[in-house]
Every structure is written in C-alpha cells, then in structure tokens.
Amino acid sequence: MFSLSLALIAVLLGSVYCAPVEDLIANLPNLVEPLRSKNYAGYLNISADKQLFYWYIESENDPANDPVVLWLNGGPGCSSLEGTLLEMGPFRVFDQGKTVARNPWTWNRLANIIYLDAPAGVGFSFYNTTKKTFNDDQVASDNHDALVLWFQKFPERKNNSFFVAGESYGGTYVPTLSSLILDKKQFPSFQGMLIGNGCLDDSLLFNSGILYDYYHGLTDETQFRDVINSCCDNSIACDFYKNSFGFSKCANMTNDLSESKYYSGLDPYFLYFKCYLNEPNYDRPDEMKAAVQERRETGKPSIQKRRIVQKLDSMPSCAHHNDYVAYLNMPEVRTALRIPSYIQNYSSCSNVIAMKYVSQYTTMTPFFQKIMKAKKRITLFNGDVDSMCNVVHNQQFIKNLNRTLLMPSTPYVDYKQIPSTIGLQTKYDGVELVTIVGGGHFPAVLAQKPKETFQMFSNFLRNKSYSTQVDDDKPPVGKAAGYRSIITSFLMILITIFLQFN
Incomplete structure (x- = not known):
C-alpha cells in the first residue's frame, strides 16, 4: 500500500519536477510563511567513507531556465549552511531557532542554489575514517565528484547556466574546483565563478592586511613605527610577509603587528559592528575563528593555536548571529532534513578540519589565468570593512594579473x-x-x-550594469503561482503522511 502510494507520488512529482522525491523537504519547522520554491536536501556519496550533505533550493523565479549556482563557504572547515540560513538563503533564523522568517533579499529569487557542506566532516557532511586528510586538491576533487552526483539527481538542470561561487577560503575552493571543471569537461554549461571577500594570495593578503589595519586605526603607532624602522629600512613599502617567517626578532615583531586586529575588541570580519570585548579572551570563538584564518594568512600557526582550542559553535551574539546553529540541532529540524542519527551535531565550523587542513597554494594566480584563458567569467566582490580578507588585497591581486583595464574604479x-x-x-x-x-x-x-549584495548578484547573473535597480521582495501572484502552490502543498502532505507511517 505505502509502496504504491510512494510510486504514485513519484509519478505525480515526475510530471512536474524531474528531481529526487526522497530528497524533497516536506516541511521545515517554525517557518513564518510557506516556502516559495522547492527545497531538497540529502547526501552525495562520493566514496565509501565520504558523504557530502547538500541543500538545494530552487529559484523562486523560473527554475527551469534560471542559472544553477554552487555555493561554498570558507574556513577552511566552515559549513555552507551558513549561507543558507544566515546570508543569501531564503531564511532568517531568530530566537534560538524558534522563529524562521523570510529573507527578502535571498539570492534564490533569481537562481537555483546548491549549498554544499564541504570538505567531508563539515556541518552535516560525514567522513568515516580515523585517517582524515584535507588539502586543496582533495577538496576540489571531492567537490567535483559531488557535482557529478548532484546533476545525476537533477538531470533537468544540466543545460542551465552554471556558476561556482563562494567566499573567504572559497577564494581557494572556487578557483581550484573551476579549474578541475575545465579539465574534466563534464559540465558544458559552466559559465564562470563569483568570489566574495576571497583570500587569493598569501603575500598580498599579509602585506595589505598590516597597512589596512594601520589606516583603520587598529594598530599602535609606536609598534608600527618600530617594525618599519627596525625591519623595513624605514620604508612603508615593506615586504612584511617575507619578514614574518622564522624566529628572528623581526619575524616576531612583524607577526605581532599583523595580529593587531585581534586585540582591538572589534569584530575583524565586520569592523563597523558593535562588538567590544573588555579584554582579550582567547577562549572566545570569534578569536579562534580569526586564529584559523591567520594560519591561512601566514602559513604557520598563530599564537592562539598554542592555547587550548575551543569549539566554534557558540559564537558571541554581538559578533555573529548564531541562532541558526541551534535551529539545525533541533531534533525536528534534523528529521525534516533527513539527517541520519549517526551524523554529528551541527557546528558552523570544524576546528579539527581547520587545524589539519593543508593549504597547498600560496596564490590563485595560475588558476585565474587558466580560467580567463578559457573565456569564463570571473567576478570578485568585497565588503570594504572586512579586515580578514581585505578589499585592497583583492584590488592588488587583479591588478597583478596584467590584464587590459576596461573600466577604472567607478561608482555604482x-x-x-x-x-x-x-x-x-x-x-x-x-x-x-x-x-x-x-x-x-x-x-x-x-x-x-x-540589499546591496543582492543588487550585485542580480546584475552579475544578468550581465548588466551594477547600477541596474532591483525590485523589493514581493509575494508570488497569479494563477500559475497559485496552481503550483496548491500542487506542491498537496504533494508535500502526501509525502509527510507516507514518511510518518513508513
């Protein structure tokens, strides 16, 4: 009886969507308003010991024709569900998960987005071995394998324009994966990549970071002058990065200077946010997250790494809105997402992965050159009050690619x-x-x-002027929307009933 019912549901769904019934999210707890598009979640079994979790949300506009975007958060070791529930996804979680409101500026208004937890072991993804290894090439390969499996689940999306996007350490994930996509030639609809606040070059990031902090008033003047006078031949045009290696006096002075942002009491990820700490506290997760990033910047452990490593899943409310973590650990939410009982509790970032991760590349320049040669689109976007992957570093990076300047810095x-x-x-x-x-x-x-980020994304997808205005969020209207909503609700009710009794 139930098998017959499921088969009937599959036939009905197949007539409307070519997507896996078993991964369709029938409901999400504590929603303020109904879902406006189809949500799917499940696992992509890329090997016997690796299962990558994905959450796919269809476009609210025209899923059959709108682009497909893979979204990867950074870290390394942070979950892409941060994107789903905190950034550009259609949800805003409040009150420790008791309320899930709509994000009016969700990118899903315009695109089909795959939020992938990678590498294995991050978020709800699973890595079933005691000999865990993590490096850039392995993660790119795993992510490529996951995409192959995802498009097998959703073959109707193979002809949609396809972009790879990410942020922070996604500045490594995205170019390395894009390069592999070009090599493997399995995704002919691949159009290019979008990187937000990406960490693209260790030397440029370290050097620009010191000057960025100094000109934002985060650095002690005497400390700064001591480094310039003692280690830089009295010149501000200094290769701080070169001086930072080893155990010399200058190396210690330079590394101490580079850590100024962590002692400012401000959130280094968003300097304008009101987050003031009474004193440096190395047990605070926001400082630990910064310490992980600093290891990426310098290529060696920060002073914080020599202390007891704390979990990252309890961010202070003044620095990072963390209610979505509580939401994802609710039993009813895990049930809705069909998370198996053997999967670990959700945390936004994994210390284990962050500390074991091997960053193989000091610059993304060769990958960018390869992708540009293939005539694929590349867009970088940067919030300009981020001191972790600062905007100056990105400006210098693209300038050093030695491409013809088509438009100098121009307001939009x-x-x-x-x-x-x-x-x-x-x-x-x-x-x-x-x-x-x-x-x-x-x-x-x-x-x-x-809103501003949505305007950027909208015009990136449509290849329009970034000054092209965007509409405010509006509820779906019209007979087609109503018809689709009725069918969807009916099918979800059938699926929910089946799951409860089977």
Missing part, C-alpha cells in the same frame, strides 16, 4: 539611497572587482548590506 549606485553610491566597480579584460561600501566579510547577512 542605488538611486533610492542617499548618498546613492553603494560600491565601486573595476573591470579588466576577463576579471572584475565589485566593492560593497560598508559591507564586511559576509556582506549578505542582515546586519550588513543584504
């Missing part, structure tokens, strides 16, 4: 704001940078610049 606008400038765009042959004024490391989050 939102005419509904005063002042109207919301960022600057710089365009070279094959690559462009779009800044978001007042945005931090995660500019799409509610506390930063969600």
Whole structure:
C-alpha cells in the first residue's frame, strides 16, 4: 500500500519536477510563511567513507531556465549552511531557532542554489575514517565528484547556466574546483565563478592586511613605527610577509603587528559592528575563528593555536548571529532534513578540519589565468570593512594579473539611497572587482548590506550594469503561482503522511 502510494507520488512529482522525491523537504519547522520554491536536501556519496550533505533550493523565479549556482563557504572547515540560513538563503533564523522568517533579499529569487557542506566532516557532511586528510586538491576533487552526483539527481538542470561561487577560503575552493571543471569537461554549461571577500594570495593578503589595519586605526603607532624602522629600512613599502617567517626578532615583531586586529575588541570580519570585548579572551570563538584564518594568512600557526582550542559553535551574539546553529540541532529540524542519527551535531565550523587542513597554494594566480584563458567569467566582490580578507588585497591581486583595464574604479549606485553610491566597480579584460561600501566579510547577512549584495548578484547573473535597480521582495501572484502552490502543498502532505507511517 505505502509502496504504491510512494510510486504514485513519484509519478505525480515526475510530471512536474524531474528531481529526487526522497530528497524533497516536506516541511521545515517554525517557518513564518510557506516556502516559495522547492527545497531538497540529502547526501552525495562520493566514496565509501565520504558523504557530502547538500541543500538545494530552487529559484523562486523560473527554475527551469534560471542559472544553477554552487555555493561554498570558507574556513577552511566552515559549513555552507551558513549561507543558507544566515546570508543569501531564503531564511532568517531568530530566537534560538524558534522563529524562521523570510529573507527578502535571498539570492534564490533569481537562481537555483546548491549549498554544499564541504570538505567531508563539515556541518552535516560525514567522513568515516580515523585517517582524515584535507588539502586543496582533495577538496576540489571531492567537490567535483559531488557535482557529478548532484546533476545525476537533477538531470533537468544540466543545460542551465552554471556558476561556482563562494567566499573567504572559497577564494581557494572556487578557483581550484573551476579549474578541475575545465579539465574534466563534464559540465558544458559552466559559465564562470563569483568570489566574495576571497583570500587569493598569501603575500598580498599579509602585506595589505598590516597597512589596512594601520589606516583603520587598529594598530599602535609606536609598534608600527618600530617594525618599519627596525625591519623595513624605514620604508612603508615593506615586504612584511617575507619578514614574518622564522624566529628572528623581526619575524616576531612583524607577526605581532599583523595580529593587531585581534586585540582591538572589534569584530575583524565586520569592523563597523558593535562588538567590544573588555579584554582579550582567547577562549572566545570569534578569536579562534580569526586564529584559523591567520594560519591561512601566514602559513604557520598563530599564537592562539598554542592555547587550548575551543569549539566554534557558540559564537558571541554581538559578533555573529548564531541562532541558526541551534535551529539545525533541533531534533525536528534534523528529521525534516533527513539527517541520519549517526551524523554529528551541527557546528558552523570544524576546528579539527581547520587545524589539519593543508593549504597547498600560496596564490590563485595560475588558476585565474587558466580560467580567463578559457573565456569564463570571473567576478570578485568585497565588503570594504572586512579586515580578514581585505578589499585592497583583492584590488592588488587583479591588478597583478596584467590584464587590459576596461573600466577604472567607478561608482555604482542605488538611486533610492542617499548618498546613492553603494560600491565601486573595476573591470579588466576577463576579471572584475565589485566593492560593497560598508559591507564586511559576509556582506549578505542582515546586519550588513543584504540589499546591496543582492543588487550585485542580480546584475552579475544578468550581465548588466551594477547600477541596474532591483525590485523589493514581493509575494508570488497569479494563477500559475497559485496552481503550483496548491500542487506542491498537496504533494508535500502526501509525502509527510507516507514518511510518518513508513
């Protein structure tokens, strides 16, 4: 009886969607309003010991024709469900998960987005071995294998335009995966990549970071001058990165200077956020997250790594809105997402992965050159008050690619704001940078610049001027929307009943 019912549901769904019934999310607890598009979640078994969790949310506009975007959060070792529930996904979680409101500036208004927990062991993904290894090439290979499996589940999306996107350490994940996509030639609809606040070059990031912190008033003047005078031949045009290696006096002085941001009491990911600490506290998760990033910047452990490593899943509320973590650990939410009982509790980032991860590349330049040669689109976007992967480093990175300048730094606008400038765009042959004024490391989050980031994303997808205005969020209207909603609700009820009794 139940098998027959499931078969009937599958036939009905197949007539409307070519997607896996077993992965369709029938309901989500504590929603303020119904879902506006199909949500799917499940596992991509890339090997006997690796299962990558995905959450796929269809476009609310025209899923059959809108682009498919793979989204990867950074770390390394952080979950992409942060994107789903905190950044550009259609949800905003409040009250420790008791309320899930709509994000009016969700990117799913325009695109089909796959949020993938990678590498294995991050978020709800699973890595069933005691000999865990993590490096850039392995993660790129695993992510590519996951995409192959995902498109097998959703073959109707193979002809949609396809982009790879990510942020932070996604500045490594995205180019390395994009390069592999070009090599393997299994995704002919691949169009290019979008990277937000990416960490792209260790030397540029370290050197620009010291000057960025200094000019933002985060550095003690005497300390700064001591390094310049003692280690840089009295010149601010200094290769701080080169001086930072080893155990010399200059190496220690330079590394101490680079850590100024961590002692400021400000959130280094969003300097304008009101998050003041009474004193340095190395047990605070926000400092530990910064310590993980600093290891990426310098290529060696930070001073914080020599202390007891704390969990990252209890961010202080003043620095990071963390209610979504509590939400994902609710039993009813795990049930709705069909998370098996053997899967670990959800945490936003994994210390184990972060500390074991081997960063193989000090610069993404060869990958960018390869992708540009293939005539694929490359767009970088940067919130300009992020001190972790600062905007100056991205400006210098694309300048050093030695491409023809097509548009010098030019304001783009939102005419509904005063002042109207919301960022600057710089365009070279094959690559462009779009800044978001007042945005931090995660500019799409509610506390930063969600509308401005949505405008950037909308015009990136449509290849339009970044000053092209975007509409406010509106509920679906019309007979087609109503018909689709009725069918969807009916099918979800049938699936829910089946799951309860089977």
